Amino acid sequence: MxxxxxxxxxxxxxxxxxxxxxxxxxxxxxxxxxxxxxxxxxxxxxxxxxxxxxxxxxKSLLSELEEINRTIRTKQSELNSYDKELVETRSRITFLEDEISKLSSEMKKKKGSLKERLRELYKQRLGGDVALILFSSKDYNDLIKRSRYISLVAYHDNRMMNTYSKNIEDYSSKKQRMEALQRAARANKESVRTKMEEMSAEHHKKDKLLASIQSERSAYEKMAEELxxxxxxxxxxxxxxxxxxxxxxxxxxxxxxxxxxxxxxxxxxxxxxxxxxxxxxxxxxxxxxxxxxxxxxxxxxxxxxxxxxxxxxxxxxxxxxxxxxxxxxxxxxxxxxxxxxxxxxxxxxxxxxxxxxxxxxxxxxxxxxxxxxxxxxxxxxxxxxxxxxxxxxxxxxxxxx
The missing domain is CATH 2.70.70.10 (Glucose Permease (Domain IIA))
Structure with a gap:
């Protein structure tokens, strides 16, 4: 102590x-x-x-001194907690920023692929390519095979669309989480500043009280009696x-x-x-x-x-x-x-x-x-x-x- x-x-x-x-x-x-x-x-x-x-x-000066010391220890503990929380929050923000960057890059690639695929589908519909593929079948079995192939292509296209849509949702969600963490980090930083000011005030209060003890013999003797x-x-x-x-x-x-x-x-x-x-x-x-x-x-x-x-x-x-x-x-x-x-x-x-x-x-x-x-x-x-x-x-x- x-x-x-x-x-x-x-x-x-x-x-x-x-x-x-x-x-x-x-x-x-x-x-x-x-x-x-x-x-x-x-x-x-x-x-x-x-x-x-x-x-x-x-008033009991000894009790007041001890209370100040308790307050300083409490505020120091709170300050340490805020510091730790701030470090953890910044770490989570860095992790999310990395994930968002990767997700953004992936979305750009998928967006390019999706545009190209939509362009091809548009051309096929205008040119009747799908109908031509079906009607040019050699026999019934060939027709069934070509029909399944077209279905698989459609399934792949649909899956690509869903994946891109989910990527957009994930990007938006993580962006919101990161913004919330950034707000929390700013709040923690402000709490750290406030606690440091409070601790400084308590130290000043303690120094002032100790100075009064040194200058007043009667207060000194009273504390001695308490001890x-x-x-x-x-x-x-x-x-x-x-x-x-x-x-x-x-x-x-x-x-x-x-x-x-x-x-x-x-x-x-x-x-x-x-x-x-x-x-x-x-x-x-x-x-x-x-x-x-x-x-x-x-x-x-x-x-x-x-x-x-x-x-x-x-x-x-x-x-x-x-x-x-x-x-x-x-x-x-x-x-x-x-x-x-x-x-x-x-x-x-x-x-x-x-x-x-x-x-x-x-x-x-x-x-x-x-x-x-x-x-x-x-x-x-x-x-x-x-x-x-x-x-x-x-x-x-x-x-x-």
Missing amino acids: KGISDTVLIFIGILFISYSLSFQTPPANAADPKKELTVIQQKLSKEEAKVKSAAKKE RGASIRLQDMVTKLEKQEEEASLAGRGFTAMKGRLPWPVSGSVLVPFGKYSDPNFKIPVFKNGIEIEITSDSTINAVHGGKVVFADWFKGYGQLLIVNHEKGYHTLYGNLEEIFHKAGDIINDGTPVGRIRAPGPQQVSTLYFEIRYKGKPVDPAGWLKRKETAKKKEGPPLKK
Whole structure:
């Protein structure tokens, strides 16, 4: 999903997890964890009250962005369909033009033959050739033979006339079909132009909305809170999905033994790392539950380990999301997918393709969002994936703990 992969939304995804973590994790040196939890819950209630008050006045920008992205995908699909239909229509027109050309040539030949035959028949009637042929018969049997010959000639002439007449009808019919296809081609071409204009308008609308998000801090924080809610829902969902641990145990066996040796789900540089660092735009501490891997060309995303697919659908804040359940409470999450290759319940093996992300457009960023969770809690993928020689990070430096 290229919309969520844009720079602004990457920052938003990072910000909401920072808030979530700060409200959920008590200090290690807290004397009374229960009392500390009460204080945290009180702070959370105050913050949520502020957000709810603002939410009543503002439309959900996140939902609007996601709706724009859905509209763009729908129109792109319609455009592809119109393009395909236009190509097929032009192919049929070419085929009919070829048939009409052949038919026209054949009709010219038959027309010439028919004219010549009619001229001969006219001469025969004027000269009495037919009667002469019959009356010059030697005997009765010869008369019968000559009569049959004349009948065959007449039959051939009649058949020639019928064939020519049918050719005229076929020519007219195919000509009408070709003209109808040409009208359809013109209509399809106009539909393609209209869809391209609609897509351009949607992209402009999206760019305008993203610009407003960048310029308004309050809108930015509101979207962050919405994504924080998405993270909480995801946390609840992962907890429920752990009940399916037994079904995936066979396929996911050996996951823990692969720590530090898991293959990368896709080749690319890490744009956003796991953990704390400073947001470059607002200079605030943020936290990321997973990593963002840059996609520079059309890429197939592969499972880092076998297991059971427990979720494969759209999830607010994560785009097209696929979750694989491995052994002993471990899950891997693959977000921002443009296509999902599996459904919930599928058993997959190591390296099985699970989805696809296409290359980004000009001045756009596409990324795969990847998480590893243990009993619902995020862990740093860097400790599980094979080490790379270099890793590019565009965000600020990690904060000191």
